[in-house]
Amino acid sequence: MIEYMEQVLRSFELCTGWSRDNSYENITATSENLLNFDVPAGLKCQVSNKSTPNTYSTFELSNNKLINGSLAYLYTNCKGLENYISNSRDIQLQDASETYRQIRPLYRHRDSKKEFEPSSLWYGRMYYPTSTLEAMVAKRLSPETQFVAKCLSSLAHTSVLTLYWQKDSGQNCQEWIASSNEGLVGYRVLHNFIGSQSKLNSSLYNNSSLSIGGELWFGLMNTSPACSTTLRYCTHSANTGKPLTLTLSWNPLFGHVSSTYSVKASSGATISSKYDFNLYSIESNLSFGCDLWRSGNKKSKLKAHEDLSEAASTRNSKYAEDSPMFYHLMAGSLNSQKLLDDLNVTFASSLHKINKERSIIQKFENSLIDANFTSVWRLSTSLRDKNLKVLWEGKYKGFLISAGTELTNGPLDLPSNLVEEPKSASFFRPSKFGVQLQYSM
């Protein structure tokens, strides 16, 4: 379940035209969401409020062995942000839950520049009784740049300041990161290949995107480096219009290769699998994860349909159904309208085919929006770790509830080669259990 403040932050990014998925950090977000989702621990209650269009606040109480809480405030001067944020009664479950990330092709990024104005967001959260303070400032300086500073100050831990400087030109996204924790400095870059007409695919309508990215890290204090590179390919199945994502990551330093395959098999199910392999130690791991969505009754669907479609249209206005779907066909050409007219005449049958494919995809996406999901079961398991994570998320009377548990086979905190002794205990036992309640108005 995405917390309210995180939702505000994402809405801020959406509102200011910043693409979250175009960062290397989130290049494997889909498989991470499906496989490594967080299971809440203990009981946690969150009450959130949009007090004014510019300020938001959250109060949280959690009971994990001892009661602690936090108080968060957020201020933003971004205009129109309130349209993007809905309360917990009206929000769509697929927006409130970390799930499959639909990657938009490159040409869809390029439309929000003219209406840009610099805006910023301030966020602070105080935890008690530990007196830990989290603070974050996010600033959109220009249409292509964003600056984020995160700070953590606490008694127990040394204070940490992390700075992000992000530059996203659509095709390339570069980030420079410096953190005072262990003197970590990093650079990451993501490059999107222009989606040109596919030579192999007979389909003219190209909705796929291919991205490659890499990162370099170096901890100055401990002189330990890290690096990785990742390839991502997102597309839709031509016949059914179902989206799928493939990624291939490689860590050259430690010889780690991992490949993921995620597909939204139907409007109510998502499946992801991940295979890890280490070239040096020939260790491997196989993980599976799936989401099973359950729709509500039709009655409420009809009622909510208008609001939802309205909200969806505002939300999707950036991705603009009115923007040319076949933008790639005329990338670089200036007299586009004339060319289009010519094309319409000449390739009428092909364009019809494009429209047909497009309509399939569109239909599938609409079916997701219209589905009015009320709950989702999420399962994830990993062969090497011998664990099973179960999470239920749903809406009940305006509350967003997420409850989950993690079952493990091995001992909880012992290293792996000590597991040998209690091997006979083959049953799963819960290592973590929690319920999270969220309410926002």
Next chain:
Amino acid sequence: MSFRFNKETFEDNSFNEQIREKLTHALNADTGSTSQSKSANTTNTAATDEVKQETKGPKKLDILKSGITVSKVNFPSIPQLEILDLDVSAQSKSLLKGICKISCKNAMLEINTEIEANLLLLYTNNGPAFTTPRLISNNSFSVPITMTFDQIELEAITNIFVKNTSVGISFNDVNLDFNFDCSIKLLQSSIEKRLKGSMETVFKDVLPSVIFSMSQRWFTHGEPNSFPSDDKLSDQASNHSHLPRTILEDSDLEDLSPANMLRLSTLVSSRQSLSLNPTAMNTFSAIPGCLERQNLHRFNSRVPALSNFYPDYYENEAPDLKSLGRSTSSNAVVGGGGHIQQHNTLPQRILEERSYDIKTIASVQSRIYERSSGDSTHVRRRKIKMGGRVKSKPRPLTPVEDGVEGATDVESPALVEHKSDYPELVSISTPAALHSPRPISAAQSPEPLVENPAFTNIPSLQLPAQLAPSPDIKPLTSKLNLLEEAHNLNRRREFQKLRSSLYSPMRNKNFYASKEMERPILEHKGLSFVGLAQGLKWGNEDLPPPYGC
């Protein structure tokens, strides 16, 4: 008392397997479960490995991916234990002390574990999630590591003390040598350097404190040890940035013969009885805070009183009183000893010879007043005019004479009468009342306060003592002056010292400096002694710790 070194344990090679199991258990147990091993060799190697484990990674970041497996242990020869010296009940509090030489040759040890090679993963996992950027494909990469110790040669001379509550061991001459081989050559030199550096800590601090705390539980029959000294030990340990994990466990104590323990406790209790034959002549008491009756006269000799400052005169007058203090008749002890010491009077001979010193008397009296100041008795100053009639100056001296006579005659009724005159003496002689010396002074103080002006006034009327024409006395008074100055210096602390000397019988070198009790047998060889006594610090004026350094 006897003990047995079970050599058969080492005859066959089964103890190698036993050591291997114990080492593996101790290295992997984070709960600090204690284990014990019969031979010091085992303990040594265990502690060695413990340090190595800590060398590999600090506690905060656990670089170890798996448990530590001790794959091979080989002690081809029997570890030798040679007893160089053994001394039973040499000192009041220790029951047994001994010097042993431990040697072990050509041993071998091999340890396997896995360490995390991706250090950045450890650091990012350790940091707070909010400010830590997410790294893609930053998975763990564990590398197995094997460490082999060849040709372990250990030779150490240890001092062992068995005390009432614990066993203390200090290592004096430690020669440890081994060849080290690590499967990751990159790390070999640094690990080896840190190992050798921490070796001194092991023998100096870790090992003695582990054995000490283990033995405390062992002597107190497995009570949960909540001794203050334990806290202190752990405090000490935490100062060394790592807590020495106790690696000895109860199951190893099964070999301890109950008969031996019974004998030990009998020995302890016999020493704590009120036996009139003092086992150690120069100590107040075997039990802290209690006074044994035969030592009463020594205690009394340190209570500030006028009589204590002119012992020569008393010896001259009544030489047989000292022997009375030693006599077996308890009546005589109370009467004679108490009588001599408790009278705050001057011998008449001093007055006659005028060899007294005003300052001495004044200091004694004021000290008596200080001791009794808690009783809120007011000083009653008596003004005496110069021309006035001095009243009754020999009057307090008469009971002295009577008492001396009465004390010499044990059976005389005068003694009984005397006891009734000074009922506080009876309470003094019971050890329980001596926890605080206040009852003595409380009863005592009014008497000198009355007499005080009388004494101080006398010399002002007479000539000073130095001018008195008695040549044989004169050197004596100058000596007394020296004594008095020395007492003036630490007059403030006198009472506290007196009190504390009651609690630590190994003190009072100042007063009983006649005989050197213990000489350090071994010179300090670089490794120091780790405290045996609970909370007792060796001060300057204390005797050196036994076999000290």
